[in-house]
Amino acid sequence: MxxxxxxxxxxxxxxxxxxxxxxxxxxxxxxxxxxxxxxxxxxxxxxxxxxxxxxxxxxxxxxxxxxxxxxxxxxxxxxxxxxxxxxxxxxxxxxxxxxxxxxxxxxxxxxxxxxxxxxxxxxxxxxxxxxxxDSEARIQADAVFEAIGFELGRIRNLSSTQVTLIRLRWLLVTMASGLVCALLTAGFTATLAAGTSLAFFIALVLALGESTGMQTMTVTLQALHGVKPGRQWLLRSLAREVRVAVPLGLAAGLLAGSVVFLWLREPSTALILGSAVALSIGSACVVGLSVPAFLHAAGLDSRIAASPATLAITDVLTLAIYFLIASALIR
Structure with a gap:
């Protein structure tokens, strides 16, 4: 079993x-x-x-x-x-x-x-x-593979075709989010043209959002062991996460903006990046909490689905926040 x-x-x-x-x-x-x-x-x-x-x-x-x-x-x-x-x-x-x-x-x-x-x-x-x-190594391997989107125990005795189909569905989620991000980028071509240095920091903003989302998701999965998340649990958890996300986002945003200002001497780019980092970290915290909680409450396998779903939603939200702030501040 x-x-x-x-x-x-x-x-x-x-x-x-x-x-x-x-x-x-x-x-x-x-x-x-x-x-x-x-x-x-x-x-x-x-x-x-x-x-x-x-x-x-x-x-x-x-x-x-x-x-x-x-x-x-x-x-x-x-x-x-x-x-x-x-x-x-x-x-x-x-x-x-x-x-x-x-x-x-x-x-x-x-x-x-x-x-x-x-x-x-x-x-x-x-x-x-x-x-x-069977061995401690197998336990550790299962935990690692669960964290990246599929359970080794389910695929150990399956055919190569079945294994491919299991892994492909989660890769499709990642692919879909990548395509949405590409469409978002295409929609803000004029904004990027007006502030060419903004393109330098797309990877940074995405990386910070993904890292924050995955950290929160991991903590939430641990907290969900043996718990049926209801409305009160979710509200308490959100309140606790907000108390962490706000100072974390402000600190990261201030640091990122300061580095960009000292490097490029572009106040607008520094403000855009700092604001986007702060907001994207906050949204990533909410996503990292909400996705596994929703999957768990729905009776779905949160340990398998939470990782690709959290990354996909976080990427789209982070990029949208970055471009929307940039388009509002670059006139």
Whole structure:
């Protein structure tokens, strides 16, 4: 099962229902040789990512990564290899809390502990998706490809034709926005002719808008985990984003305008660029928040569609703002 097909209803399930208890436990006083012998005697269970260290009462003390255990000398004490301050969850945690912990700490498994600190068991990514558990590299690859517009897990076993069609639809969105931007540029030919130096900064304005939009989109996608965005959520999020976007846009606009003024000694161009940067960053923040929120609320796959849609809308709005300000100030 792909992470994107995970049933949202399972978020409320108790994580203890997905615990694995078949793992070998180590003691801090054991040597590596003794620990390996104990592991061979106990067996590894279904799968082991980390080895957990407990005291005589079963209370969690630390964790030993598999690589560290296998590469240490046989006489080394387990306590010397152990990492303390283990990231763990309460035994009454929900699957939503598990998701959040995996996302925040980039771990492959998490221990659940009782109120007295005793280890109840371990929950790993297999409880979420068997497909994700082949290797950490595959998890990272899926995350990267999702961010740029398609999910690797969906295309891994498809034909080349099917893969091409999946990727093409998002490229078409980008192509469509590029054509709209070309039409906008053609419509303001006279403005560009009157202020030839404006053409120098089209790429700059677009890059700032895209970067801001993608940053906001990424933060919004993280905030949407396990959340159904309603009107109140959207208004609160917009208000918070505006408080960030206004000073950010003003600072970037002032900096860009100042650089252009010092470079070209053209006050009008500096004013146009500074104003366009400030407004485009503000609009990009709104787009980066609104697009994933709308897709999520509509039940669409926001992690796949948000990136190309955000970039496309941001590019068109940014270029329109730039040209409209330029045409208003150049007479």
């Amino acid at each position: 792909s992470p994107l097909s995970f049933d949202p209803g399972r978020f409320k399930e108790p994580a203890v229902h997905h615990l694995r208890r078949d793992l070998p436990l180590l003691r801090p006083g054991q040597t590596v040789e003794e620990a390996l012998a104990a592991i061979r005697s106990h067996g590894l269970g279904e799968r082991v990512i980390y080895f957990y260290v407990t005291d005589e009462k079963g209370r969690l003390l630390g964790v030993v990564p598999t690589r560290r255990l296998l590469t240490a000398s046989l006489e080394t004490a387990v306590g010397a290899l152990m990492v303390g301050n283990v990231v763990s969850l309460r035994d009454d945690a929900t699957m939503l809390e598990v998701f959040e912990a995996f996302h925040a700490h980039k771990l492959l498994a998490l221990p659940l502990v009782a109120p007295d600190g005793s280890l109840e068991g371990v929950i790993d990514l297999g409880a979420i998706s068997e497909d994700l558990f």
